[in-house]
Amino acid sequence: GAVVSQHPSWVICKSGTSVKIECRSLDFQATTMFWYRQFPKQSLMLMATSNEGSKATYEQGVEKDKFLINHASLTLSTLTVTSAHPEDSSFYICSARVGLAGLYNEQFFGPGTRLTVL
Amino acid sequence: AQSVTQLGSHVSVSEGALVLLRCNYSSSVPPYLFWYVQYPNQGLQLLLKYTTGATLVKGINGFEAEFKKSETSFHLTKPSAHMSDAAEYFCAVSERGNNRLAFGKGNQVVVIP
Numbered sequence: 102g103a104v105v106s107q108h109p110s111w112v113i114c115k116s117g118t119s120v121k122i123e124c125r126s127l128d129f130q131a132t133t134m135f136w137y138r139q140f141p142k143q144s145l146m147l148m149a150t151s152n153e154g155s156k157a158t159y160e161q162g163v164e165k166d167k168f169l170i171n172h173a174s175l176t177l178s179t180l181t182v183t184s185a186h187p188e189d190s191s192f193y194i195c196s197a198r199v200g201l202a203g204l205y206n207e208q209f210f211g212p213g214t215r216l217t218v219l
Numbered sequence: 220a221q222s223v224t225q226l227g228s229h230v231s232v233s234e235g236a237l238v239l240l241r242c243n244y245s246s247s248v249p250p251y252l253f254w255y256v257q258y259p260n261q262g263l264q265l266l267l268k269y270t271t272g273a274t275l276v277k278g279i280n281g282f283e284a285e286f287k288k289s290e291t292s293f294h295l296t297k298p299s300a301h302m303s304d305a306a307e308y309f310c311a312v313s314e315r316g317n318n319r320l321a322f323g324k325g326n327q328v329v330v331i332p
Binding site for chain 1: 261268318320322324327
């Protein structure tokens with residue numbers, strides 16, 4: 102199956118700093134990428150949907166100025182957590198899909214990035 | 220909007236016994252349905268999916284699930300649990316014409332030797 106990578110796999114940062122997480126589709130071109138957040142022992146919550154070359158669509162309650170998403174190419178999307186605080190500590194997972202909206206196209210998930218803000 | 224209900228956050232099963240994880244969904248249009256497995260500190264791996272056609276779907280690692288429209292259910296089963304089946308399992312739904320996946324809260328499966 103298609104492979105999606107994330108970098109870094111884990112990161113520890115100080116409160117107030119910004120952290121960038123990369124999501125790459127390694128062997129396919131992803132027209133759409135998704136960013137999820139997962140708190141310990143909980144389910145995945147969709148944060149935003151990003152289409153290559155256009156602005157991301159954020160879910161209700163997700164601060165777009167805090168979680169900056171860039172999808173500059175068909176193989177790379179980045180999530181930047183700006184001015185991170187301890188409550189932003191979480192497991193961030195991306196997924197990527199190829200194909201047209203309205204048709205079934207599987208999402209392929211990355212391995213996740215564990216963010217810890219001190 | 221679509222949603223998924225998974226009851227029982229923790230499920231204990233003896234090695235060799237039947238694994239049954241229940242999933243009920245809500246969707247205003249015919250859904251796509253998925254089961255994913257997650258091992259600690261890893262991303263999600265697709266176990267199986269229902270899109271169209273046969274309502275009994277077979278997946279990897281001996282798992283299968285049956286789409287029952289009348290019951291709005293998509294329960295996951297495996298006849299004989301193995302120690303390697305210990306993981307978190309998520310049911311998810313996506314509406315046709317909508318890329319977004321909605322996940323259930325997950326079931327943590329513990330396999331007892």
